[in-house]
Amino acid sequence: MDFATIVDWLDRNIAQFGITIAGERLTLQVLLLLGIGTYLTLKLGLPQIRKFAHGVAVATGRYDDPDDPGDVSHFQALTTALSATVGIGNIAGAAIAIHLGGPGALFWMWMTAFLGMATKFSEVTLAQRYREVDESSAKYSGTVSGGPMYYIEKGLGPRWKPVAAFFAVMLGLTAFLTGNANQANTVADAMLSEFGIAKWMTGLATSTLVALVILGGIKRIGRVTSILAPAMAILYVSAAMLIIILNLDQVPGTFALIFREAFNPTAGVAGTGVGAFLVTLMWGVRRGLFSNEAGQGSAPIAHAAAKTDEPVSEGVVALLEPFIDTIVIVTMTALVVIMTGAWNEQVDTEIALAGGDLSYVVLDEGGSSVPTDPTGTIRYTLGRPGVTSEPHVAWHEVSVSQLFEDEAHTQPFSGAVDPAREVAVADDGRELAVLYGQAYETGAPLTQMGFQRGLAPLGDWGHYIVIFSVFLFAISTAISWSYYGDRCANYLFGQRAIIPYKLVFVGMHFIGAVLPLAVVWALGDVFLAIVIIPNLIALIFLAPQITEMTESYFTRSPWQRQRGR
Structure with a gap:
């Protein structure tokens, strides 16, 4: 049995394990993510709504204290996590959902983002509480280490250390693949097909950029992503908003189509039993969950580095992520694809x-x-x-x-x-x-078609916006995922493993750009499906602590004291 056959077996028997309804597979990770998101939403009393405004206030730096322990500001922690979350999935994932589930899939992406906000709040709050701070650490290492491996071991007790180590191994491997090699491959393919640039040249350029940033540690990563993440989001969203303005008369009809197709789908172009409600729901759920990454356990690692001594203060910042990623950026992609008619035109x-x-x-x-x-x-x-x-x-x-x-x-x-x-x-x-x-087109090419058509009144250049965004999104994702991986290496082997991990990470980025990655994509999906499970189990057992910390924080109102400084 060759390696590709083994990976295919793992993908079919582990990553895709679940139940089948009306011909659609509801995978275990989807069931867990939806169920736990709903549970945390109810247990915490709708933090997505009640704590949203406070999250915005904290993220803008209104209550920042430079003397608090940590490596980066609240805003830099948010942009680092967003740089990893906002990626190819926002461009290609939304288009795939609409291609396979119809326009109504967007509604279910919104619903999963809403639940994901509570999940993200919970895992980041725990990451802050159980992080380790070592002021004597080397510059390249950073002073903070945190994430699910720490709250699994410390929050659930020493007997859970093997589970925490398993999580760290799986996420570290996922960082090499899904967060790095696959991103490089996407950029290299785009550069080759659009401009004829050899893959090795693109790989050399992007791996050099990644190396220059990540070898400087989390503080340099935070500085770069605090500029890169807002810039790429503004560019992409502004272009999409321009298309919406040029087609303003179609806005009411587009939203009416989305809501109608969400519950009574008729307009899908692909998929098993197209037009069935469960098909639309499932594709919206799948793309929504894996776009905002809530419950995956990666973003808490970035948020753990924020300068604060109040865990909940970073939790409220983190709940903004699924909103920005899915309800804003993914919605822009979907509206362009639907309004221009690209989604259902051959x-x-x-x-x-x-x-x-x-x-x-x-x-x-x-x-x-x-x-x-x-x-x-x-x-x-x-x-x-x-x-x-x-x-x-x-x-x-x-x-x-x-x-x-x-x-x-x-x-x-x-x-x-x-x-x-x-x-x-x-x-x-x-x-x-x-x-x-x-x-029919799908994925990033479908989004390119939508932008090209939408901006056609201004010239034949709209698709270049998508190509450039793919480049920025992929690079920023690799930069942030390098930090996730090196924190896993630090947890498993200590500071001595960080530089070797980063060097291998850069090498994997170059390899990802120049080699066909069918097997690597599948293997990354398997690791990602597995790594979610220990994190979600920990969230269930530690939910009472999250509730206690949240109630204490909002009763004490520590930000009032900080504002008076």
Whole structure:
């Protein structure tokens, strides 16, 4: 059994473990994240609403005290965490949710963000309470170490130390992959496809940038992200707002469509049983949860470094994250994709039979595409499948209605598609590796299309906004995830492991840029699915402490004393 086969087995049997409803898999991590988010929301009395204004006040630095223990300000801790959270998922994830679940998926992304605000508040408050501060630490190390590994061990007791160590190992590996190599690969692919820049050149440039920042420690990371995170968010959101203003007459209808499709979906273009309520809900939940990262256990590591002696004061800052990430930035992406009509319009597409976006589907009674694994060749006559009940060639999980041999779509393909050999054999015996047809876009290319169309009245440059944002988001994500990883290394092996970890991190960034990462993406997803579980278990057991700290903080009102200084 080779390594790729092992990773595929892990992905199917661990990362995707859960229950199936109406053909849709509700994974264990989704069940836990939603359930615990709801529990904490109710137990803490809706902190998302009642504590939001106070979180804004603390984040702006109104109550900052430079003499408090910690490495960075409240604002820098927030921007460091946001730099890791606001990433490719905001550009590609929202587009994927709408492609597979329809416009109504956005509503369920909002709902998961709302619950995630309570989860983020809870895990960050605990990270602050159980962090370790060592003023004698080296500059590159920082004085603070905190995160789930610390509150699992200290909050739940020494018997839980193996669980805390397991969390640190899994998150450290996840930082190499999901937070780093995958980000580099996304940037390198974009630079190659748009500008023809070799992947190794992009990898060398981005890994150098990452190294210059992360080798300076958390204080340099905080300074850089305090500029980079707001700048990239302002750029992206401003471009999206401009598109919304140019299409102002469509705003009421777009929101009406989102709310209508959330509960009575009819307009999806892909997915199992498209038009089913559970499909829309599930894709909104999935993309929402993994966009704002609430409950994942990574952001508390950044927030633990904030200068404060009041854990709850950083918790209220952290609850702003899912709001900014999902309810603001993801919403901008979704509105652009929906308002411009890009989400449900087919475009001329090169169908590479060995391409990663190729799949095979059968059509159900409602005409929806259902994924399948063909066992033989698929016959096409004049570009159309001979038997509609048999597998069809699909692009981005949607059946391609007609296939052509030429880019101009003048020569319909007649012959057989051979999935096993990844070729099409024409009736005259010619073998073709590429066919052409009309297909739907998804992910970052769909968002690019939306911005290009939305800003078309001002010129053909809208898609460059998305490309540049991909670059900024990916770099900022890698920078912040390096800190998450080095805190894990510090917890497991001490300060001596931090510099070696950072050097390997930079090396993995370069490797991620130049190599195909199908297996690495899958392995990163597996680690991420596993690492969530110990963190969420700790949140359940430590919830009474969170409640006690919150009530004490708002009864004492310590910020009033700080404001009088």
